[in-house]
Amino acid sequence: MRWRSDDFSVRYDVLFPLYAQLPPRVGYALAARQASFFARKKQDERAAIRNQMQACLPEATESQLDGWLGDYFRMVEQEALDTWYLQHRPIADIVALQGFEVVQEALAQGKRVLLTGGHFGRFWFAGSAMRALGYTTGTITRDGGDENIHGLHPAEYRFRLFKLQRLQQALGGPFLVEGNDLRPLYRALDNHLIALIFDVPYTQAHTGNVTVPFFGSTIGLPAGIYRIAKKMEAVVAPFYMRDRGNGQVVAEFSALLDPNDYNEQAMMCQLASQLEARIKESPGHWWLWPALPLLQRDNNNESGRF
Numbered sequence: 001m002r003w004r005s006d007d008f009s010v011r012y013d014v015l016f017p018l019y020a021q022l023p024p025r026v027g028y029a030l031a032a033r034q035a036s037f038f039a040r041k042k043q044d045e046r047a048a049i050r051n052q053m054q055a056c057l058p059e060a061t062e063s064q065l066d067g068w069l070g071d072y073f074r075m076v077e078q079e080a081l082d083t084w085y086l087q088h089r090p091i092a093d094i095v096a097l098q099g100f101e102v103v104q105e106a107l108a109q110g111k112r113v114l115l116t117g118g119h120f121g122r123f124w125f126a127g128s129a130m131r132a133l134g135y136t137t138g139t140i141t142r143d144g145g146d147e148n149i150h151g152l153h154p155a156e157y158r159f160r161l162f163k164l165q166r167l168q169q170a171l172g173g174p175f176l177v178e179g180n181d182l183r184p185l186y187r188a189l190d191n192h193l194i195a196l197i198f199d200v201p202y203t204q205a206h207t208g209n210v211t212v213p214f215f216g217s218t219i220g221l222p223a224g225i226y227r228i229a230k231k232m233e234a235v236v237a238p239f240y241m242r243d244r245g246n247g248q249v250v251a252e253f254s255a256l257l258d259p260n261d262y263n264e265q266a267m268m269c270q271l272a273s274q275l276e277a278r279i280k281e282s283p284g285h286w287w288l289w290p291a292l293p294l295l296q297r298d299n300n301n302e303s304g305r306f
Contacts, residue, residue: 007154011038011080012162020084024094027085028247031077039073046073049289056215056292057283071243071284078247079122083163086124086170091132095125099253100133103193103237106256107135112234113256115195116225118275119287121241123197126251127171130193138173138188139195182228189232196225210265212272219295221272223264230259238271240278243285 015034019027039046049072050065060068088094106113115137117123127137141164152160168175173192176185188194198221209220229236236257242250254274257267279286288295 007158009155009159012155012159016081016084019081024085024088024248025246027081028078031081031247032074035070035073035077038077039069042073045290052289052292053283057280060283068284071282072289075122075243075285075287079124080159081247082122082125083159083166086128086166088128091125091128094248095129096248096250097126097129097133097253098250099239100130100251102253102256103135106235106237112189112232113193114189114225114229114234114236115193115239116236116271117195117197117239117241118271118278119197120275120278121243121282121285122249123239123241123251124167124171125249126239126241127167127195129251131170131172135193136172136191137193137195138171138175138185139197140176140178140185185228186232189234196228198222198225210268212265212269214272214276214295217296219272219292220297221268221295223268225271226259226262226264226267229257234259236267238274240274241285243282 011034016031019030021027022030046069050069053065053068054060057064085094103113103115115126130137164175173194174184174188176182176188185194208222208224210223211218211220225236228234236259238254238257239251240254242252244250257270259267262270275286
């Protein structure tokens with residue numbers, strides 16, 4: 001006899017909703033404790049991430065690699081729990097902004113602003129902190145379609161739709177589905193911050209990448225962020241998340257980048273350099289370790305999307 005549906009998940013249907021009833025410090029501590037249990041079910045993923053870390057950081061000891069892997073899987077569990085805490089009051093208990101004044105000044109001067117980063121840390125929480133200050137944020141997402149086109153487990157697909165809904169509620173800006181008409185994105189820049197974070201590249205080859213140095217080799221990055229900023233006369237605000245422990249994070253903003261001061265190669269090199277520096281500080285907080293081979297693959301012809 002079956003007692004639960006195919007899309008039932010202990011994590012999503014029991015544990016995280018339960019943790020979210022607790023103060024954030026306690027909830028995130030419990031999420032961190034369960035990380036090693038769920039990580040043991042992902043031995044192939046663990047091995048792949050470890051290999052990529054070792055290749056990029058060859059001086060790392062076994063102990064350091066173990067620590068970074070622990071950081072990575074704690075981040076995965078805590079980021080999932082973020083979905084329930086996105087509208088926590090006060091949000092300052094969880095996330096702080098550092099250097100956001102550069103964005104505020106640009107907006108006060110009537111400039112359009114694109115936010116960007118390299119899938120580093122629990123970055124969605126920056127949007128919640130900005131909303132608390134009165135700034136709404138939109139983005140382009142791969143999720144949100146009516147069909148599970150990526151073949152996710154039913155529980156994971158259901159969770160992603162729930163997360164997308166919570167993000168839209170918390171951030172307050174338009175969420176556009178990747179591959180659709182971009183004209184609404186251009187219009188949205190007049191009223192909202194727009195976050196374009198580069199994601200796992202497509203499996204198929206596309207044009208539009210630029211090749212940039214990365215950890216002693218090269219990767220292909222899509223230059224869409226540069227092209228949109230150039231076309232819309234917007235400035236680019238890179239930000240990266242720093243984990244403060246106990247579930248708390250801080251969004252650290254770098255200096256604004258004006259596309260008129262760069263060509264697309266130079267701007268993407270600048271962003272890749274910033275990302276590499278952050279990864280070296282906290283290797284376990286970069287989401288795209290499993291996708292690094294795709295970023296490195298045939299990087300003159302491939303594209304993901306900012």
